[in-house]
Amino acid sequence: MGTSGLAAIPVVNGLFEAGGAGTVATWLAVLLTLCVWSYLVGERRLLRVSQLLLAGLATGYLALIAIREVLIPQLIAPISTSSAHPELILDLVLVAVLVVGRWLPRRLVAVPAAILVGGTVGYALGGAITGTLLPQLAAGMVPLASGPGDALAGVIGVAITVPVLLSFLHGVPRGRLLVSVATTGRWLMLGGLGAWFGFLLLSRLALLVDRIGFVLGDWLGVLR
Amino acid sequence: MTDSRDQGARPGSPEPTGGAEQPEAPATEATPPEDAPEASEAAGGEEGERPSRRRRRLGAGVSAGIPPVALVVLLAIASFVPGIAFTGGGSEDGPGRDLEAAIGRLQTGAPVLVDIDGDLGTYPEIRYATRAALADLMVKGANVAIVSFSGEGRAIAVAEVARLRSLGAGADRVLDLGFRSGGEPALVQLAGSGIGPGPAGPFADALRKDGFGSFRLALVIGGAEIGPRSWIEQVQPRVPGLPIAAITPSFLLPEVLPYRSSGQLVALVGTLPSNLAYGKQVAARGAAFGPGTFAERSPNGAAIVFGMLVAIAVLLASSGGSLAGWGRAAWRRFRS
Numbered sequence: 001m002g003t004s005g006l007a008a009i010p011v012v013n014g015l016f017e018a019g020g021a022g023t024v025a026t027w028l029a030v031l032l033t034l035c036v037w038s039y040l041v042g043e044r045r046l047l048r049v050s051q052l053l054l055a056g057l058a059t060g061y062l063a064l065i066a067i068r069e070v071l072i073p074q075l076i077a078p079i080s081t082s083s084a085h086p087e088l089i090l091d092l093v094l095v096a097v098l099v100v101g102r103w104l105p106r107r108l109v110a111v112p113a114a115i116l117v118g119g120t121v122g123y124a125l126g127g128a129i130t131g132t133l134l135p136q137l138a139a140g141m142v143p144l145a146s147g148p149g150d151a152l153a154g155v156i157g158v159a160i161t162v163p164v165l166l167s168f169l170h171g172v173p174r175g176r177l178l179v180s181v182a183t184t185g186r187w188l189m190l191g192g193l194g195a196w197f198g199f200l201l202l203s204r205l206a207l208l209v210d211r212i213g214f215v216l217g218d219w220l221g222v223l224r
Numbered sequence: 225m226t227d228s229r230d231q232g233a234r235p236g237s238p239e240p241t242g243g244a245e246q247p248e249a250p251a252t253e254a255t256p257p258e259d260a261p262e263a264s265e266a267a268g269g270e271e272g273e274r275p276s277r278r279r280r281r282l283g284a285g286v287s288a289g290i291p292p293v294a295l296v297v298l299l300a301i302a303s304f305v306p307g308i309a310f311t312g313g314g315s316e317d318g319p320g321r322d323l324e325a326a327i328g329r330l331q332t333g334a335p336v337l338v339d340i341d342g343d344l345g346t347y348p349e350i351r352y353a354t355r356a357a358l359a360d361l362m363v364k365g366a367n368v369a370i371v372s373f374s375g376e377g378r379a380i381a382v383a384e385v386a387r388l389r390s391l392g393a394g395a396d397r398v399l400d401l402g403f404r405s406g407g408e409p410a411l412v413q414l415a416g417s418g419i420g421p422g423p424a425g426p427f428a429d430a431l432r433k434d435g436f437g438s439f440r441l442a443l444v445i446g447g448a449e450i451g452p453r454s455w456i457e458q459v460q461p462r463v464p465g466l467p468i469a470a471i472t473p474s475f476l477l478p479e480v481l482p483y484r485s486s487g488q489l490v491a492l493v494g495t496l497p498s499n500l501a502y503g504k505q506v507a508a509r510g511a512a513f514g515p516g517t518f519a520e521r522s523p524n525g526a527a528i529v530f531g532m533l534v535a536i537a538v539l540l541a542s543s544g545g546s547l548a549g550w551g552r553a554a555w556r557r558f559r560s
Contacts, residue, residue: 040538058344062375069378070405073422123408127457131488135456139486156299188295196478203349203474206496209531210348216527 030219033211071095164189320502322491323357326441326469332365334440335431339455340370340384341377343447346473353471353499354445356506358388361443362397363506367427369419369439371401373410374449378403395425407450411458439466441490446472452480456488471499496528 032053035046075095079088094112101109140157163185166178174182216222330336338358342350361368370385372378381400388398401419404410418436419428431438442459444452452470460468469491472480477494484492493502 058376061379065375065378065403066405069403074405119409120407123412123458127408127454127461130461131457132453135486135488136482139482156295159295191296192478196475199477200475202495203346205531205535206349206474207346208535209496209528210351212531212534213527216530 026218030215033215160188164192316495316497317501317505319491319493319498320353320505323469323471323493323502324360324505326467326490327357327360327364327366330361330364330366330440334366335427335434335438336361336366336368336441336443337439338368338370338443338445339377339450340372340381340445341374341447341450342380342445342473343449344376344379346447346475347380349473349496350445350471350493350499352503353493354384355387356499356503357443357471357493358384360506362388362391362393363509366441367397367399368393369399369401369423369427369431371414372403373405373407373454374447375403377445377447377450380445396427399423399425399427399431408454408458411450411454412462415459415462437463437465442466442468444468444470444472446470446476446480448476451476452483452489452492456483460488 032050035050039047075088075092078085079092094115097104097109098112098116101113140154163181165185167182167185167189169178169182338361340354342354347354358368368388370381372381385398385400401423404414406413415436419431421432423431442455444455446452451472452468455468455470459466467490468488470480470489471493474495477492480489480492481494483489493499
């Protein structure tokens with residue numbers, strides 16, 4: 001199938017198809033958007049309804065995915081159709097212990113919980129060292145021959161990184177110079193957090209723009 | 225209070241006689257020495273020393289803030305030096321050009337793995353760029369396998385696969401690898417064991433035969449749970465030859481920009497202007513895919529302006545009063 005075949009197909013732009021179902025979905029989405037925005041004028045009940053709807057739908061959807069795409073095809077079905085995977089019985093027991101863990105002794109529940117947490121942390125730590133720490137250290141060691149600009153950027157990077165790392169020296173006897181550098185590092189870290197907050201604000205503004213575009217464009221047809 | 229008593233009763237404590245009858249003694253002991261004269265001042269006099277102390281405190285705060293301010297000034301000056309690119313070149317279309325180049329290097333029929341793991345809450349920011357990238361891949365003739373490792377990402381992936389199917393992309397061009405549970409361990413499993421026995425069709429058979437290493441590009445549509453960092457940390461060390469490109473919301477950029485600077489990501493499209501620029505670049509040469517398939521959904525300029533005005537109005541309405549009060553109080557303190 002080539003790209004010309006794709007061009008001949010009628011276009012569906014958004015998540016909503018044309019027709020009755022699309023119209024109902026659009027109106028529903030607009031209604032919920034207005035419910036959330038009603039908080040701006042002090043109306044909290046409509047916002048609460050929207051929040052509960054989102055939480056309920058998300059939880060239900062995740063439960064459905066877990067049952068349909070994980071538990072049944074990868075655990076229940078192989079056990080029920082064949083005895084070739086005896087290790088899955090152990091998996092089933094661990095999952096069952098986690099599910100009913102609230103009513104079981106804490107020491108029993110600790111076993112699958114420890115496996116879960118330990119495995120996740122092990123993967124994360126190993127990946128952080130081999131994927132982030134070492135390559136970033138290598139990338140940070142800019143040879144001076146690569147140009148004065150890169151060298152200056154490297155120096156600035158060191159000038160930021162060292163004070164920030166030193167600001168984490170808690171409870172260690174420190175001299176006046178070290179205290180000053182650590183204080184500077186704390187300020188720099190605050191500056192970094194502020195920059196991150198700026199990105200977060202930018203991200204949320206983009207979402208607001210999207211919603212306004214949806215209401216004015218897709219619903220009212222003003223900005224199409 | 226319990227803690228204070230415990231500390232006061234600890235052997236070797238500087239206040240052995242305090243005991244339970246004087247629980248506040250350690251706290252008094254722990255206060256800085258300069259506070260003691262301040263207390264006596266408040267009780268008795270020496271008011272002439274107050275301004276000098278305030279000046280001294282102000283001086284300490286200012287001296288602590290001088291190095292960061294100096295560094296910011298240095299950074300501002302350094303950004304004008306040729307050869308220093310703090311923001312990846314600074315141009316809005318630079319990230320899009322990188323992604324275009326990464327996709328442009330693909331041969332017709334090259335298998336590409338697309339990980340859609342955006343968050344429901346932040347996906348609208350990158351939806352336009354994501355659809356532009358998928359259109360770019362279709363125009364290039366790449367075969368796309370779509371996978372998700374988070375529940376929210378799976379919901380988005382289902383919608384995008386359905387959209388591509390409605391455009392006529394069959395299972396030979398767009399393969400749905402489904403949801404993989406387990407987060408990063410599942411990512412490692414996919415990189416190590418391949419796509420597994422589940423998916424069917426000629427494209428899936430070819431992927432099973434050639435293995436995970438047959439992918440020519442991984443495009444990560446990132447979110448808070450699984451994003452470019454997970455791919456860089458878990459997949460790149462195991463499959464070093466696989467180029468990884470990413471489209472992420474703005475809030476993830478501080479986390480992933482260093483990967484682009486170090487070359488671990490071959491392309492990174494982030495902010496709304498970059499998304500728009502990339503979409504325009506693809507739309508400008510993507511007529512064969514069907515004009516308007518994604519370009520019609522580009523964020524409207526009027527909506528952007530209107531949204532910014534609304535945001536400013538909301539910010540002023542919510543915090544303008546307190547900001548004004550803070551400013552007035554600061555002005556009064558300065559005057560006095």
